[in-house]
Amino acid sequence: MIRKILVAAGTVALLSSTALVPVAANAAERKETYRLLDLFAEVFDKVRTEYVEPVNDEELIEAALNGMLSSLDPHSGYLNPKNSKDMDIQTRGEFGGLGLEVTMENGWVKVVSPIDDTPAFRAGLQPGDFLTHLDGEPVQGLSLTDAVDRMRGPPGTDIKVTIRRTGMEPFDVKLTRAVIKVQTVKGQAFGEIGYIRVSQFSATTETDLRRVLTQVRKEIGKPATGFVIDLRNNPGGLLDQAVAVSDDFLEQGEIVSTRSRRPEDTQRYNARSGDITDGLPLVVLINDGSASASEIVAGALQDHKRAVILGTRSFGKGSVQTLIPLPGHGSIRLTTARYYTPSGRSIQAVGIEPDIKVYPSKVEPIGGVERDRRSEASLRKALPNPNGTPSPDKEKDKDKDKDAKSTPTAKPDVKQDAKPDAKPETPPAPVKLGDPTQDYQLSRALDLLRGLSVYRPPAR
Structure with a gap:
């Protein structure tokens, strides 16, 4: 009230x-x-x-509410009735726009993840890209909600976005808006191994997972030897769906706990008996586009030693947002809790470290230096890790700051004061996830499962 x-x-x-x-x-x-x-x-x-x-009084109040909530952390905010309706549609898996999961960093819109098979994905936008201008207008000064509103529009209409990407000159990309119908789960067979791609966690994800896994088993046609669960570039979604998907692969034990301001509000989610893969080996693929709900799944399966986690460190969003309705006036999205993996880890601003680190193109990063990655810890006002665990990114930032101070010519990657000299440059085509001939991480996961199928420990 x-x-x-x-x-x-x-x-x-x-x-x-x-x-x-x-x-x-x-x-x-x-x-x-x-x-x-x-x-x-x-x-x-x-x-x-x-x-x-x-x-306008209403616009002033909305701006005040947005300012109050966005000052708390990067994920809290006010949603007017229109935006609140859009959020509801998005969680159901169908919405209009470009197909981008974005956040705000240093006044720029930053891509967390492009959604599979959307205009943004097909145009080659990548996690970590900065959107500096929309139709030639700078995004600085806009709230994240305002920027997202400008990217939305009637299907079939075009928008020009200016992209700033590490190691490249700024370039413009023309995107055609479309109705985004997200098929959150896809699958195929590679010999006796099943591959399941989960692109986000919407209201039907767990149901779709069971359906797709059954189809893949039929495609294999004989007993499967294992499954790859691909959570790369999965920005998250609904908590209950992350719990349900984790439960599908666990027989017992805690999946995740959420701890809020009041200790008595702590909630624990536990697995029920029944593993839809009958205990077959699992490899879970993650990268720095894997956030929130996807980290819950990876963390639960890792802590229970139910799966081998392969790829690169995840985004590190370990907080829970609750959508609180304001009848007649939209809703607020408020950070209400942190979540913890079964072992008691908070991954806030830290992420899930894979059991086996594999980069997209080769085992070691090109040039021996890990590329700049985006993560929860890099966001302004990001919540600290409650366990006091330092973010690996923050430690790297300290080293970079030292280097920058000793190098007078060091410049920020994104110009803050002027529009970049954008060129109509076509970005490189994205790696086709799910194709072992292009997707090195998947290729490694398949090799790992083939090796596990060959090796059988002696009976005791």
Whole structure:
């Protein structure tokens, strides 16, 4: 009710109403809260009456709400009724747009992951790309919600995005908007090994997983020797679907726990008996585009030693967001908890370290230096790891800062003050995930499972 009044408030009187004051521990705290609310009301009134041009009360309140929530962490925010509806549609697996999972970093829109078989994916956009301009207009100064709104539009319409990518000159890409129908689970057989690709966790993912796995087993036509579960570039999704998918491969034990501000609100999710693969060997593929729900699955299977995790370190988003409806006024997306793997690990800003590190093109990074990676820890206002575990990226950043201070010519990768000199350059075609002739990580996973099928430990 308190949140509803705040959103609906269009007058100074409502903004300073006692209904908005939270329960305080003592009179001094209540007095300070009143003072701050009066300050907000005064600023609001000054803007309405003194700003050089007329302003819309509703837009001012929405901007204030967005500012308040986005100052907490990168994943909290206010969704007006339209954006709230779009979010609901997206979690059901069908929505309009370009097919990008994005976040905000240093004022730029940063690609977390392109969604398989969408305009952005087919155009070659890659995790870690910066979107600096939309139709020639800079994105700096926009909120993430505003930037996403500009990227959405009627199917069939075009938008020009300016891309800044490490090691390349800026370039423009023309994308045609489409209705994004996400097929979250796909599969195929490679000999006696099944390959299952999970691109995100929407409302039907676990059901689709069971259906696809059954189809792949029929395609194999004889007993399978193992399965590859591909979670690369999977930006996450619904917590309950991550739990259900993990449960499909576990017989017992904890899958994940969520711990919020109050200890009594801790929730634990446990596996039920039944493994849909009958205990066959599993290899799970991850990379730095694997975030949130996909990290829950990888962490659970890793801690229970149910699967070998192969690839590169994951994104490191170990927080839970709750969509809280505000009837008639949209909703807020609020970070309400951190999640922990069965062993008690928080992967917030740290990520899941693979059991076997394999880079996309070769075992060691080109030139002996790991490429710049994006991660939760690199986001502004990212929550710290509650266990005090330092982020490997932060440690690398410290080393880079030292190098930059000793190198006067060091410059930031993304220019902050002017539009890049963009060229209509076509980006390299993305590696086709799921094709062992191009996909080196998958090729290694298949070899590993073939090796496990050959080796059988002696009976004791």
